[in-house]
Amino acid sequence: KQEVTQIPAALSVPEGENLVLNCSFTDSAIYNLQWFRQDPGKGLTSLLLIQSSQREQTSGRLNASLDKSSGRSTLYIAASQPGDSATYLCALPTQGGSEKLVFGKGTKLTVNP
Amino acid sequence: DVKVTQSSRYLVKRTGEKVFLECVQDMDHENMFWYRQDPGLGLRLIYFSYDVKMKEKGDIPEGYSVSREKKERFSLILESASTNQTSMYLCASSLRGQIEAFFGQGTRLTVV
16 A cells, blocks of 8 residues: 655745755555645645656746655755745555545645745 | 635534535546545545546545535535544545546534
8 A cells, every 4th residue: 555755744944945845655656646735724736746757847946856766756946935835745646557646744834034 | 727616615513413515626527536634644535436426435434425416516425423523624636547636625624
């Protein structure tokens, strides 16, 4: 059964800093991986989807990478801003080509002005 | 843009009540999901539907049922609400064969 771990659980940085959020998974036979953002009391907003054939995906100041062999994905946020403060979650298929997702517990990011 | 709409942002219900949570998506997605999210436990799948009238239990289906009579609408039913069902409930949808999921804004349910 796929297990997803996100470390650290919380991270606080000063504005302008570049930062990396980590996502580890146990079953590398995955087809893709999705990163989400969640603001307090709200639903999840999709940030990036990485297909298994890709190693990276970029959107604005965000860059997500996928290394299946090591069971790891990272979300890089450049020049962080207070508006980036949120919880970031990664999600993967429960197994193989499943359409059901299993989620990490997230990293709560605080960017201080 | 895909839109997934949950009928309520906040609900307060009494123990023993029958509770309906409604979710509608406008992108003709085959797959729809109900999750609950609790501090320290993360998101857990309650039920999954892959087509009209088709459903599959998730990790924590006990105390819940679902209904999908139309493709765009997926309802979560708490047959007899209990205080341990106080939680944030999240609905999502995706295309068949795809994992890219789109979420609603969530329903914060409090059972008193």
